[in-house]
Amino acid sequence: MTTVSAATADQPDRVSTRVSIALLGVRSDAPVRRTGGAGPSDDGHFVVDGDGAAIPLNPASPYVVTSQGRLTLEGADLGFDVSPVARPRFYDLATAEGVSYDRIAKLHGRNVLATTVVQTCVRYDESERCRFCAIQSSLDAGTTIAVKTPAMLAEVAEAAVRLDGVTHMVMTTGTSNGWDRGAKHLARCVRAVKAAVPSLEIQVQCEPPADLRAITDLYAAGARSIGIHVESMDDEVRRRWMPGKSRVSLDEYREAWREAVRVFGWNQVSTYLIVGMGEDESELVDAAAELIDMGVYPFVVPFRPLKGTLATDVDHVPAPHRAVLNRITARVAALLQAAGMRGEDQRAGCAACGACSVLKTAGA
Numbered sequence: 187m188t189t190v191s192a193a194t195a196d197q198p199d200r201v202s203t204r205v206s207i208a209l210l211g212v213r214s215d216a217p218v219r220r221t222g223g224a225g226p227s228d229d230g231h232f233v234v235d236g237d238g239a240a241i242p243l244n245p246a247s248p249y250v251v252t253s254q255g256r257l258t259l260e261g262a263d264l265g266f267d268v269s270p271v272a273r274p275r276f277y278d279l280a281t282a283e284g285v286s287y288d289r290i291a292k293l294h295g296r297n298v299l300a301t302t303v304v305q306t307c308v309r310y311d312e313s314e315r316c317r318f319c320a321i322q323s324s325l326d327a328g329t330t331i332a333v334k335t336p337a338m339l340a341e342v343a344e345a346a347v348r349l350d351g352v353t354h355m356v357m358t359t360g361t362s363n364g365w366d367r368g369a370k371h372l373a374r375c376v377r378a379v380k381a382a383v384p385s386l387e388i389q390v391q392c393e394p395p396a397d398l399r400a401i402t403d404l405y406a407a408g409a410r411s412i413g414i415h416v417e418s419m420d421d422e423v424r425r426r427w428m429p430g431k432s433r434v435s436l437d438e439y440r441e442a443w444r445e446a447v448r449v450f451g452w453n454q455v456s457t458y459l460i461v462g463m464g465e466d467e468s469e470l471v472d473a474a475a476e477l478i479d480m481g482v483y484p485f486v487v488p489f490r491p492l493k494g495t496l497a498t499d500v501d502h503v504p505a506p507h508r509a510v511l512n513r514i515t516a517r518v519a520a521l522l523q524a525a526g527m528r529g530e531d532q533r534a535g536c537a538a539c540g541a542c543s544v545l546k547t548a549g550a
């Protein structure tokens with residue numbers, strides 16, 4: 187077996203391998219994974235060289251995770267330690283009412299507890315829905331419940347910290363009709379979890395609230411990072427991929443990001459930018475530069491086919507080309523490095539976790 191040692195492999199090769207497995211997946215089992223849900227993936231969760239990584243499980247992938255915990259390609263050891271995240275112990279518990287904890291929150295990566303506090307979205311009608319999102323399919327499959335109460339989340343978070351060493355938590359929400367776009371319930375949930383487990387750092391994720399005071403309310407409740415996710419800053423792409431959400435203008439996003447940076451601080455705010463929705467490569471990098479200037483971390487992730495989404499089931503959109511993701515990751519990582527902005531400096535959340543992006547492997 188040929189070995190390319192981690193010490194001698196140069197960084198671009200490592201980034202390119204990480205890009206390849208993010209898109210082609212690996213042949214492996216993974217006891218921790220989710221099906222459907224909010225956001226861009228239903229990958230298996232692994233630890234790659236000590237960091238969480240969300241990677242598609244693909245029996246046809248040329249990349250194999252061996253039983254010795256190494257990543258190989260056609261028998262050659264690629265110099266990565268890879269192990270599937272073990273099933274957490276809190277998954278075996280249930281509330282007094284009989285709701286199993288894993289229907290309330292899930293383990294992401296190695297140490298992140300993640301939940302969607304309201305699993306429905308006002309934009310879920312087919313003409314409105316974001317085409318990459320499957321927020322209600324896990325609900326339809328019975329693997330989650332529609333609304334998580336603050337008390338439920340406090341109970342699960344306490345157990346996940348005590349039994350499984352979880353260190354931070356992501357709370358996202360489907361969008362509601364109200365002025366707060368879901369932020370009010372999020373704040374109640376944050377408050378309850380912080381009362382039960384004060385040490386647990388929490389990131390909240392929501393659309394720009396119509397009344398920006400909701401951002402201060404989330405901070406006052408105890409959240410220390412916030413994700414306000416635009417996914418694309420190209421209005422044409424937004425209209426095609428997010429017919430409902432694109433009616434929230436980019437200027438509303440900019441106002442919300444600025445207010446969030448004022449309240450949460452520089453590099454405690456993030457947004458997803460998805461590669462593979464037909465965007466112009468340089469415009470995406472320019473958008474990332476604008477975000478970085480504002481103090482917002484652009485969390486660059488590849489689009490990944492996901493059952494239950496319109497993009498996959500109806501449009502049959504493939505994952506982006508590896509070379510494209512490679513180039514964009516390298517260019518955005520260079521901008522982040524120049525600004526001294528690292529995902530792992532966020533107190534909690536997706537940028538802090540990094541599992542769904544290749545930016546961390548690229549040094550950002």
Ligand code: SF4
Binds near residue numbers: 225294295537540542
């Ligand atoms: S990056 Fe975010 S969505 Fe991805 S595994 Fe980590 S916490 Fe979950």
